[in-house]
Amino acid sequence: MLSQKARYAIRAIQHLADRHGEGAVPLSEIAARQKIPAKFLTTILSELGRAGVVGSQRGRDGGYWLAVAPSKLTYGDLVRMMRGSLALVPCASRNAHERCTNCIAEDECRLRALMLMVRDQTAELLDSIRLSDPVEPLPSFDEMVPEQSHGA
Missing domain, CATH: 1.10.10.10 (Winged helix-like DNA-binding domain superfamily/Winged helix DNA-binding domain)
Known part of the structure; x- marks a missing residue:
């Protein structure tokens, strides 16, 4: 998050x-x-x-x-500036890689492989959207998700 x-x-x-x-x-x-x-x-x-x-x-x-034209700045740039990485786990970071503690060997870890795919797809998306690109708000979550039946 x-x-x-x-x-x-x-x-x-x-x-x-x-x-x-x-x-x-x-x-x-x-x-x-x-x-x-x-x-x-x-x-x-x-x-x-x-x-x-x-x-x-x-x-x-x-x-x-x-200080930079909105067309020159991507959302990926901003996230990296504020967060340092797009990866959800340290071993999946491309720029700030760290081995995870209490984990199996990286070359055996399927979670790391999955998180690298997530990181790369996230980077591709965020790096493709510039601040000059329109991003329209969506309806609130309550309006988008149909009510779930309780008790099932």
């Missing part, structure tokens, strides 16, 4: 991508519209600023903006 920090970062960057080219966006606007605690958002945007993704200006007319 994505961490709360990664989810907040993606929502904040989506907000800035929607406002790309309009100048500095106040922190208070991003925090309110995306329901992100301002203090945590400041930390996240500072980290993204150090990575060169976000620009900032202090002062009355200050705020944040996307």
Whole structure:
């Protein structure tokens, strides 16, 4: 699962991508519209600023903006910046590989093989979608899933 920090970062960057080219966006606007605690958002945007993704200006007319064109940034880039890896288990990471503790040999582990396939498919999808690509919200989960019968 994505961490709360990664989810907040993606929502904040989506907000800035929607406002790309309009100048500095106040922190208070991003925090309110995306329901992100301002203090945590400041930390996240500072980290993204150090990575060169976000620009900032202090002062009355200050705020944040996307320092990279939305067409140049993928969701895979963002997840890697915030999470470090797309893998669900450390032994399936392509960039931050670690052997799992209390596991069988990697060359005998079918779980690792499965998780590498999941990681590679996830990377392919996330790396193919840019912030400039439309991603439309879907109905809530309750509206999408028909009620399950209880007692079966």
